[in-house]
Amino acid sequence: MSQPHRIVIVGGGTAGWMAANLFAHHFKHHPVTITLAESDNVPTVGVGEGSTPSLKQFFRDLGIEDAQWMPRCQATYKVAIQFHGWSPASGNSSYRHPFISQLDTFSERAFYVNSQTRRLGLDVTTSPDAFLFNSYLAEQKRSPLTPDNFPFRIEYGYHFDAGLLGEFLKEHALSQGVRHTVCDVQDVALHPNGDIRALIDSNDNEIHAELFVDCTGFNSLLLQKALKVPFSSFSDNLFNDRAVVLPTPADPSAPVETQATALSAGWTWAIPLQHRTGNGYVYSSQYISDDQAETELRTHLGMLEDDAPARFLSMKVGQADKHWYRNCLALGLSQGFIEPLEATALHLVQLSIRFFCEAYVKGNFTAQHQVSCNQKITGHFNNVRDYIVAHYKLNTRNDSAYWRDNRNNMHLSENLLQILDTWYRREDLARFLSEKSHATHFGATSWHCLLAGYGAFPGLAPEQPGTGDLFKEHQLASFFNGCLLNFSPQSQRLP
Numbered sequence: 001m002s003q004p005h006r007i008v009i010v011g012g013g014t015a016g017w018m019a020a021n022l023f024a025h026h027f028k029h030h031p032v033t034i035t036l037a038e039s040d041n042v043p044t045v046g047v048g049e050g051s052t053p054s055l056k057q058f059f060r061d062l063g064i065e066d067a068q069w070m071p072r073c074q075a076t077y078k079v080a081i082q083f084h085g086w087s088p089a090s091g092n093s094s095y096r097h098p099f100i101s102q103l104d105t106f107s108e109r110a111f112y113v114n115s116q117t118r119r120l121g122l123d124v125t126t127s128p129d130a131f132l133f134n135s136y137l138a139e140q141k142r143s144p145l146t147p148d149n150f151p152f153r154i155e156y157g158y159h160f161d162a163g164l165l166g167e168f169l170k171e172h173a174l175s176q177g178v179r180h181t182v183c184d185v186q187d188v189a190l191h192p193n194g195d196i197r198a199l200i201d202s203n204d205n206e207i208h209a210e211l212f213v214d215c216t217g218f219n220s221l222l223l224q225k226a227l228k229v230p231f232s233s234f235s236d237n238l239f240n241d242r243a244v245v246l247p248t249p250a251d252p253s254a255p256v257e258t259q260a261t262a263l264s265a266g267w268t269w270a271i272p273l274q275h276r277t278g279n280g281y282v283y284s285s286q287y288i289s290d291d292q293a294e295t296e297l298r299t300h301l302g303m304l305e306d307d308a309p310a311r312f313l314s315m316k317v318g319q320a321d322k323h324w325y326r327n328c329l330a331l332g333l334s335q336g337f338i339e340p341l342e343a344t345a346l347h348l349v350q351l352s353i354r355f356f357c358e359a360y361v362k363g364n365f366t367a368q369h370q371v372s373c374n375q376k377i378t379g380h381f382n383n384v385r386d387y388i389v390a391h392y393k394l395n396t397r398n399d400s401a402y403w404r405d406n407r408n409n410m411h412l413s414e415n416l417l418q419i420l421d422t423w424y425r426r427e428d429l430a431r432f433l434s435e436k437s438h439a440t441h442f443g444a445t446s447w448h449c450l451l452a453g454y455g456a457f458p459g460l461a462p463e464q465p466g467t468g469d470l471f472k473e474h475q476l477a478s479f480f481n482g483c484l485l486n487f488s489p490q491s492q493r494l495p
């Protein structure tokens with residue numbers, strides 16, 4: 001490439017600034033200029049405050065330490081999500097889906113074997129909380145930071161203030177040479193071949209580039225509106241399309257996990273930050289009104305008498321049929337969104353950027369590898385969707401039509417049907433998933449957490465030999481409790 005290559009990112013939400021930073025990093029040895037254009041009339045979505053462990057890798061790639069960004073973004077560590085009330089018939093009021101740490105190599109096999117033994121009707125320990133170390137950290141509100149002499153890597157993600165993270169990322173991107181302009185994109189001009197030629201702002205200025213990156217949120221101004229790439233909705237198996245948000249004061253006990261609690265027509269999150277707790281109720285407008293949702297959230301939070309204003313959001317759940325089309329790549333909400341359960345949106349943004357950068361450089365800054373790149377991104381979206389859909393399909397609540405309809409919903413992908421079939425046939429789910437060998441964020445242990453956490457088991461056999469419980473035989477509780485002595489409360493270890 002001899003000519004300077006111009007990349008223009010439209011949108012200054014988390015996706016836009018993440019992209020600006022990662023492009024600056026990945027393309028630093030190439031003659032590329034990166035400009036981010038954003039409107040100051042269209043606000044960012046202003047939510048999205050929980051991450052997966054991939055955010056750790058994001059900061060590592062950029063050479064940014066926790067101590068540099070976490071205090072600026074009121075961030076806390078996250079080691080798990082605790083689910084409450086999704087499957088009352090299991091007899092467990094809650095279970096955890098922790099991030100899987102290196103220490104779990106000692107216990108994962110026992111978890112799989114016990115889950116299979118339980119599927120054969122024998123009464124053995126199957127709670128995910130018992131088998132996975134991060135659950136112990138979450139229960140005791142311990143920081144995941146290890147002392148230098150602790151030989152195992154502990155996985156963690158973060159909770160953070162989305163607005164403050166955006167500001168931090170902007171500052172860093174500008175320090176890396178990214179250019180910034182404030183403008184309202186009003187129109188998109190196309191070349192005769194259908195590629196984007198220029199963006200036109202409200203003063204009729206034209207912004208030219210070789211590559212345009214659509215980070216305009218649910219608007220999807222470039223990819224879906226201008227280039228007319230179709231959008232495939234997931235609404236036939238993910239019913240939620242609205243959220244109401246209401247913060248509460250910070251929890252002084254400094255939890256290290258997100259709470260996800262099922263309510264009558266959806267679920268609420270509680271995300272503990274340093275300066276507040278972020279709360280939101282994600283629900284389906286087909287089953288309850290905004291007023292009912294707000295009242296239910298306030299009741300859940302004990303804020304019925306409180307007149308702090310709530311904020312409502314609409315969600316468009318699904319994905320664009322192509323994430324990269326012609327000379328336009330969409331990232332963030334403009335490429336698609338799989339509702340916030342499991343907090344995977346920024347993880348998918350990061351993955352999309354990685355796949356794109358690899359393909360773009362390999363194709364010498366052309367669209368040569370566009371098809372395979374799109375296949376990878378779409379595959380990841382579909383796999384995440386299946387994992388989320390399973391939370392609704394397997395619920396055992398009977399308190400509303402919403403939960404019954406979710407349980408009776410038969411719009412399931414072939415992949416999800418095969419996973420459930422393997423489980424209910426009492427076959428080895430870990431082996432099945434490894435043989436399918438398609439990359440997904442949610443591996444065998446995550447699936448075991450979900451299925452065992454939901455108590456998706458047959459009734460107990462009449463004869464119980466009383467042996468074969470690997471949790472007890474391997475004395476995993478005392479092993480993990482011993483390990484826990486190396487970890488301090490998060491309240492003492494925040495940078």
Ligand SMILES: Cc1cc2nc3c(=O)[nH]c(=O)nc-3n(C[C@H](O)[C@H](O)[C@H](O)COP(=O)(O)OP(=O)(O)OC[C@H]3O[C@@H](n4cnc5c(N)ncnc54)[C@H](O)[C@@H]3O)c2cc1C
Binds near residue numbers: 045049
């Ligand atoms: C209820 C809810 C909860 C969520 N929870 C999580 C979570 O826990 N974890 C997670 O990872 N993700 C979560 N997400 C997703 C997360 O919020 C988004 O993925 C993330 O914030 C990125 O958003 P964005 O940058 O794509 O879009 P936005 O934040 O909407 O930004 C869009 C940008 O485009 C600009 N723009 C729009 N139109 C124009 C125009 N015409 N001209 C110029 N600029 C324009 C705007 O000014 C803005 O800067 C959640 C989303 C929702 C709805």
